[in-house]
Amino acid sequence: MDNNLSNMKNNLFYWATGELSQDAFICWLMSYATKDSKEDAVIKACAQEFLWMFVKKSSSEDKSNIGPSDIVVDKIERQVTVNEEDEEKKQKKRGAIDVLLTVSTPKDKYKIIIEDKTYTSEHDDQLQFYKKAITDEFQEYTVLGVYYKTGFQSDYEAVKEAGYCRIGRAEIVECLKKYEDKTINVIFNDYYEYLKDLHKKAEQFESLPLQEWDWQQILGFFSFVQPQIDQGSLRKYGFKDNFDYVHNQAGGFYGMWLDNKCNYFYSEGDEQIKYEIYLMMQFINQKLEICLKLGIKEMPEKGKLTPSNIRDRLVYDEKWKYKLDKYSYQKPARLGYGKNITIGIFTSQFTLSTESENYKQAMADLEGAMQGFAKMTEAICIGEKCAE
Structure with a gap:
């Protein structure tokens, strides 16, 4: 092609x-x-x-x-x-x-x-x-x-x-x-x-296997997804969306951010961190991943609280330790330490293959990820919830 x-x-x-x-x-x-x-x-x-x-x-x-x-x-x-x-x-x-x-x-x-x-x-x-x-x-x-x-x-x-x-x-x-x-x-x-x-070429995301997509099909797919989130079948989950190219040391990738307009405040003593939990759909090495992300929005310049404190509470807290899989997310092989940390990767319900994986499966996975996100954030968010 x-x-x-x-x-x-x-x-x-x-x-x-x-x-x-x-x-x-x-x-x-x-x-x-x-x-x-x-x-x-x-x-x-x-x-x-x-x-x-x-x-x-x-x-x-x-x-x-x-x-x-x-x-x-x-x-x-x-x-x-x-x-x-x-x-x-x-x-x-x-x-x-x-x-x-x-x-x-x-x-x-x-x-x-x-x-x-x-x-x-x-x-x-x-x-x-x-x-x-x-x-x-x-x-x-x-x-x-x-x-x-x-x-x-x-x-x-x-x-x-x-x-x-x-x-x-x-x-x-x-x-x-x-x-x-x-x-x-x-x-x-x-x-x-x-x-x-x-x-x-932008519309070929509908016919090409996902593994054959280049930047045109990826952006065509994102452009297709966006109205579904804003006013279509995925609107009920209450996400706002944005997509762009993400530059990084590994060469960069195309990503789509999905958040539900809510922030959380977590405090220990007189220190406080403002954070959010959101989804990121990303194409890396011809593969689609839907990631559960922790994003730090505000934190003390100096103090004991760090992004790792929130990360560990969300992943290792005794209240729901290792329960990401309950919401169809698996822990990544490695947890990061920055202000935007992947804490889970959505488990696809499909067997991935060059011959069969297509945009309809990607859409089904996206809805599954949104459903899991809604249940997880309702049950286990750490801190005081605050609408943006």
């Missing part, structure tokens, strides 16, 4: 994978929606449908009497520098908008901020900063924010809070698909084929 896009080696976007290259494609496509664009009815229609998608998802105004063909791009700008005085820090804030479109319809005029991301994510308050700056400068326009995301990302809360609509890879591929067989434009077809291939 080809997981390196090698079949796309003659495709421009296989080599030009960065955000600046994607910026250029967005601007190139949008240029066909200008009044003086080249005559290409297919590319123009696609550009206008993209714009229509931006406007519809970003604006709550009535658009019943207009459609994609009514949208015109008046101006396209790249890397637009934005400055603002930060009164609190007594200094200027500075940033650059990836793409800024000036767009008009028979009913309104828009400034559309496009924040283009492949595998990075938003940082600081850049989205709100850009939107405020453009709104202040162009008060006669309706300012819209678009978060154009073709890679993977776990948390979009900051995007939502900033009032940006998210346009993801699936939507982009679906829109381009309507036009790919109607044009022989190499730039258009290269971009479509590249994104379609990336999207296809």
Whole structure:
């Protein structure tokens, strides 16, 4: 199975994978929606449908009497520098908008901020900063924010809070698909084929044995799991989730964190440790592990209490000594000493084999791990429980 896009080696976007290259494609496509664009009815229609998608998802105004063909791009700008005085820090804030479109319809005029991301994510308050700056400068326009995301990302809360609509890879591929067989434009077809291939590989977690997954299937699986935890069949367990790449001395791995929004306080004398118990689903050496983790959140800088004290109480305390297996967790071969310690590994209910292990088994194991976690934390948590 080809997981390196090698079949796309003659495709421009296989080599030009960065955000600046994607910026250029967005601007190139949008240029066909200008009044003086080249005559290409297919590319123009696609550009206008993209714009229509931006406007519809970003604006709550009535658009019943207009459609994609009514949208015109008046101006396209790249890397637009934005400055603002930060009164609190007594200094200027500075940033650059990836793409800024000036767009008009028979009913309104828009400034559309496009924040283009492949595998990075938003940082600081850049989205709100850009939107405020453009709104202040162009008060006669309706300012819209678009978060154009073709890679993977776990948390979009900051995007939502900033009032940006998210346009993801699936939507982009679906829109381009309507036009790919109607044009022989190499730039258009290269971009479509590249994104379609990336999207296809992300979805192959459904068909490939788990042992054959690479980063695309792993992140595709995490992206599939997330809505099940947030609002689907796994919502009842009350976990919040996040996924990312974890760097370590062994080379790193992809992991998904699952916690139930609860902290615990454990005290001895006048010393206190604040800790949490959570799950981590991790892919290491082509193998999935669901780990029961102890995380230290606050502890005295100097004192007798250490992470090992909590670890030993949770693993060796006489009240439930060696009872992790009661909740379908086995103790790891070695217990660590840091602030994030694996104290149990979920025992899979399946016989692992290259031929049979797949995402459905992984989902069943994840639910089993959540069930065991809920029972264990209800029965044996050490300390005073405190909701986050």
